[in-house]
Amino acid sequence: MRFDLTPTGMAGTRATRWMAIGWLLLMVCLVLQGCSTAPTRKEPLxxxxxxxxxxxxxxxxxxxxxPVMVRVYELKSAAAFDSADFFTLQNEDKKVLAADLLAVDEFxxxxxTDERxxxxxxxxxxxxGVLVGYRELGKSVWRATWRLPEAPDAAWYRAVVPDRTVALKIEARDQAVSITEVN
Incomplete structure (x- = not known):
């Protein structure tokens, strides 16, 4: 029995070993990638x-x-909105709400009348958060907040399954504002 120990035979063996090591490293990297946790992206409501x-x-x-001035705020947290007074919110809302303010609409x-x-x-x-500029602030309920459900995680099936809809009715009555969910 004769073994071929020529340089070509040895090179072939080395190449095979390096290829096996390369595949092994690739598999280890893929397994570790699968085990890592990325921050979950949220879908908008x-x-x-x-x-x-x-x-x-x-x-x-x-x-x-x-007539009255009505502002509707999208907030990260309602804490600053709920603790601020009317005039601070009216004049310095961007400053006092800072990082909590995501969007604002004013009418x-x-x-x-109604707006949508x-x-x-x-x-x-x-x-x-809703702010209404009533004539007599001391005798009115000029602020209301509504806690939204947690936004769902982003998912591939959102193309066929509709996202979560939140329908709210904001009523500005004589001297009070309120928010109710519409089913």
Whole structure:
């Protein structure tokens, strides 16, 4: 029996070993990649907001209704919004809400009118805040907040399965604002 120990035979064996080591390293890298955890990306919620004002909105002593300023905020956290006073929010909302402020819409609304906001929320949004500029702030409920459900994780099947929709009704009545969920 004769073994071929020529340089070509040895080179073939070395190449085979290096190829096996290369495949082994590739497999180890793939296994480790599969075990790593990446931060989960969140899907935005679909927001459908209906803002309605009553016919006796912001009425004076004679019962005459008047327009109001309405702001709707998308917030990362409602804590700063809930603790700030009206004038700070009216004049310095971007400063006082800082990193919690994701989006804001502002309307001047007449009594008996409505506005709609339909869009995808920022994935970091956890609350909706509403500010209404009533004539007599001391006698009114000028702020309301609504905690949103947690945004779902991003998934490949969102193309065929619709995302989560949150429908809210914001009512600005005579001297109070409220938020309710619409089913």
């Amino acid at each position: 679909q927001l459908k907001l209906l803002i309605e004002t009553s016919g006796n909105l912001n009425s004076d002593e004679q019962g005459r209704a008047a 001047i609304m007449r009594p008996g 906001i339909e869009r995808k929320s920022n994935p970091a949004t956890t609350a909706i």
